[in-house]
Amino acid sequence: MLATITAIGFWESAMFSVDGTLEPRSELLPNEAINQRQLPHFNAAFRQIQLDPTHPNYPKQSDLKILRNDTIAALVLSQQMQALHQWGTTFKEHGALLVANSNFIDDDVLDFESITTAVSQLQTALDPATENKLFGSTISPLLPLRTLTNGAQSFIAQYLGFYGSSTTYGSTGIASVQALRDACNLIIIDASRLILVGGCHFANLFSFLNNCLLLHDTEGYAEASAASFFMLTAANPKVSGKHNLHILHFYQNLEELQGEHVDWLFYGGAFTPLEDAKLLARCQHLQYQEAFSWFAHTGNLGAAELGMLLAAAGNWLRKGQTAVVLIQDAFGVLELFKVEHA
Amino acid sequence: MSSAKVYVLHTHSVSPLGMGSAELLAALKNQKQAAADITQFDPAGLAQTKACEVAPAYLAGLDLLHEAWQMVAAYDRKFALWATAVQSEQAQLQALFSKTSTQRTALFLGLGANAIPVQHIAKSVSDFTAFGLNQAIAQLNVHVGKKANSIFNHADLYGNYFRQEIAPFGFCRNLMTACSSSTQAIAFGAAHILSGQADLVLAGGTDSILNQFAYISFGKLGVLSPEECKPFDTGRNGTIAGECAGFTLLASEQFVRENGLQPQIALLGYGNSMDAYKITAPDPNGAGVERALRCALQMAQLSPEALDYINAHGTGTRSNDEAELRAIERVVGSAAANIAVSSTKDRHGHAIAAAGIQEFHVLTTCMSNGLVPANLNCNNPIQTPLELPLQTNQNRKIKYALTNNFAFGGVNCALALENLAL
The missing domain is CATH 3.40.47.10 (Thiolase/Chalcone synthase)
Incomplete structure (x- = not known):
């Protein structure tokens, strides 16, 4: 036995659970997201998380302009989990936070209209100075922060008041398993005893662009934005929680x-x-x-x-x-x- | 925490200060500052038109790569640098990776974010407006073979290249914490050796923001100096952009013993922490930095008095340098006057996700050659009890040292090293 999971939370579309409770398998619904044209010759269906801006754990207005939706979901979920499980100093100061993020670029950044404008300006500018000026005017000063690869990790730390050891893994689906493996390692070498492991994903055209050409066939391609976390502790055969x-x-x-x-x-x-x-x-x-x-x-x-x-x-x-x-x-x-x- | 050592077998980088340890040492000794006019795009009209670039001659070897990799390298400078760095050491890497079973080897890579190659799109699609971006991307982003796309690729690209062209390995981690990425890659790589999961870890990374899209957007954060980069100077007003790719080979004691190796440097410990302050700015008190430094020393079982030198993150920005110095002062206390602190970003620029491996290579080179690099552009230093070597390098033995890197979002990482030859 390597480690024990003592808490799980997840959020996908309208499926939200802070205590890990999931309905019976027989009640899960089929994916009804509509398959839509994303690129010439390529269709895909994307599901998005149903965020509620009135939620008490919704991020501050000042942070929203640099938050991706997957990060907002991760923030709300992790705060709710902390409130439920009362993770204290042992976690916040001596624990670890390992976050996997499988897409760092959201729709606002990969806004084709603004990129179209930017590229058009590059093509029509008379000289490099004008080109740089025009191009700069189309780029939001917030872009580097919106695409910050450790955005989810850093915002979670900020909102949970977490000061311990932390990193971000990316950018495919197995990144979160790698985070889990590393978490087990940190427990083995006694570097941390409480490790919050999780991941978030933004399902959109950018993700599709990374993945679609690696597939032999994209028929029925589907992705969903989601966030999920679990708390890992040293292996403890005596733990017998409901979803542990x-x-x-x-x-x-x-x-x-x-x-x-x-x-x-x-x-x-x-x-x-x-x-x-x-x-x-x-x-x-x-x-x-x-x-x-x-x-x-x-x-x-x-x-x-x-x-x-x-x-x-x-x-x-x-x-x-x-x-x-x-x-x-x-x-x-x-x-x-x-x-x-x- | 284990007191076992992780051994540093070999470190290599391609950077604005050259390729490999010999060229790096010469550049450090000669106090070379690599900032020059940007060549990768025309920076006319921008507040800062200089950056620290890798000389084109070093990338000549890319012509020998498979066509698929050449296509990726044409769009992705990070990949071009990475392929150059590992290709140039291919024989040595293959020899070392063959000395243990594949399952006992790993890659830990610190990587930067992708940039949308708008200039390429603009140049490649003549009637862009009529053509449409979707069509343009569909035309330009093609699968080139070798599990790679021409433009949009997962971070796994760099590990996949290594596996296909250099040597197979057991597993790979892509760590993506901006300016602390490759420092953390070294730290987590070391943790894997200490936990017995690997005997040989290649840890490092690659990054470049020297493309129009990334450079202009990064500049909007207000962290690029319109003048020269002046770490720890009271008149500092920003950093200068750089680029780098590199790696260090970390090994377990057993691997070193079984192969009769005599490494000169050991990694004794690391410290990671979060500021939990603001995504846009570091904690002005440097509390997170202090925690990372204390953790690194604790894991290394080192007292502050033992430290000879700290290679600081020292970006030259208003927000970083003073907070970093104050954090170091609190950690080392009365030992401050005997500890030299400098940043070498005034020489090679800020390589973002690759800053960690670049400065790790600088530090190991300095330790091996008894050199303390000076803060070259610091004329009016911040008041501190620490020793800030100014303008001229010092010839001095370094037995124990730290290297620091911090990232946007408040990620802090410090590494503690020992010179085994002293």
């Missing part, structure tokens, strides 16, 4: 699943229905009773996928049952590990 999980073991590759028996397989990372099916087929070495992927309900969840899968595992595994959690990135690289319900 023990992290048992990381595998190096799929072949290591040969001969393994688990109750569930939770898998994710696909961008299309075909990829989702192929990913399940790749797990043929594993013997399991049930398998679950979020794809049919949400589409790809980027760096938030791990927390969402762990939430499912925390809710649907019974005490003592085990599962393999597996996530694939856009390049086909896999991260996989085994959990047990506490």
Whole structure:
């Protein structure tokens, strides 16, 4: 046993849970996001988080101009989790915060209209000085902050009053599993005993531009903006919370699943229905009773996928049952590990 | 926390001060300042038209790369620098990576954000307005093979290049904390060795904001000096942009012993902290910086009195330098007068996500050669009990040293090093 998860929270579209509670699998709805033309010859469906500006944990007005929606969701969720679980000094001063972010550029930055204007000005300017002046006038001074890769991590630290060790992982769906692996490492070397691990993802054209050409087929491409977090502590077999999980073991590759028996397989990372099916087929070495992927309900969840899968595992595994959690990135690289319900 | 050491086998970079340790040392000794007119785009009309660029001659080796990589390098300067840095040390890297099983090796890379190549789009699509941006992007952003796209790529690009062209490795982390990215890459890489997860870690990074889109937008933050970069000077008014790619090879004690290696530098500890203050500005009291420094010393089991030199973040901005000095003063206390502090950004500029690996290379080179680099442009230093070497380098042994880097968003990271030859 490597570590124990003692709290989970997630937010996708209207699915929000600060205590990790998830409805039964049978009540999850299929993804009804509309497939739309994104680029010539490319369609994709995106789901967005339903943010509520009146929420008491909604960020300050002065911060909103440099906050991406995925970061706002991560902020609201993490503050709610802190309020519920009462994470105190041990976490805030001596803990760690490891955040994965699978898209740092939001729609306002990748605003095609303003880029079109900027590029047009580059093409029509008579001299370099005019070009730079015109180009500069189209760029918001907030752009470097809106695209700050550690924006989510830094805002979470600011709003939670977190002073400990922290970093940002990016930019694919397995980044959050890498954060989890590093969190286990920090526990092993006794660098931190309470580690908040999580991820957020902005589903939009920029993400699509990074991913679509890596796929053989983009039919049914779907992504969802989301945020999810979980608290990791030193392994503790005595912990037996409602949705708590023990992290048992990381595998190096799929072949290591040969001969393994688990109750569930939770898998994710696909961008299309075909990829989702192929990913399940790749797990043929594993013997399991049930398998679950979020794809049919949400589409790809980027760096938030791990927390969402762990939430499912925390809710649907019974005490003592085990599962393999597996996530694939856009390049086909896999991260996989085994959990047990506490 | 473990008191085990992580060994620094070899450090390499391509930077405005040259390629490799020998050229870097010569540039440091000669007090070279690399700032010159920007060549990667025409900066006419901008408040600052100079930056510290990597000389084009160093990138000549890109012509030998597969066509796919050449295409990526044409759009992404970070990639061009990264490929140059690792390609130039290919033989040594392959030799070292072959000395242990692939699963026991890892990459930890500190990387900057992507920039939208608007100049390329403008030059490549003649009738852009009629053509439309979607069409232009669809035309320009193509899959070039080698798991890479021409324009829009995940951060995994740099690790994928290494895996395909240099050597396979067990796993890779992409750390993206702006100006502290590659410093954290070294720290987290060391943690993996200490936890027994890896024997050999390549830690480093690459970044460049010397393109029209990034440079102009970065300039709007008000952190670029219209003059020269003057760290720790009371008249400082900003930093100067730079670029770099580099890496250090970290190894476990067992790897060093089994391979009969005799490294000269050891990484003793690191400290990470968050300001939790504002995303737009560091804590003016430097409390987060102080915590990072204390953690690094504690992990290294070093007393402040043991420190000989600190390579500071020292950006030359109003907000950083004084807060950093005050934090150092609080940490070292009465030992201040014996600790030299300097920033070398006045020589090589601010390489953003690659600042950490660039300054790590500067520090290890200085430690190996008994050199304390001076603050070259500091004529009216901030009052401090610390020793700020001014204008002229010092020949001086460095047994123990720190290097600091801090990022927008309040991420602080410090590394503690030991010179094993002393």
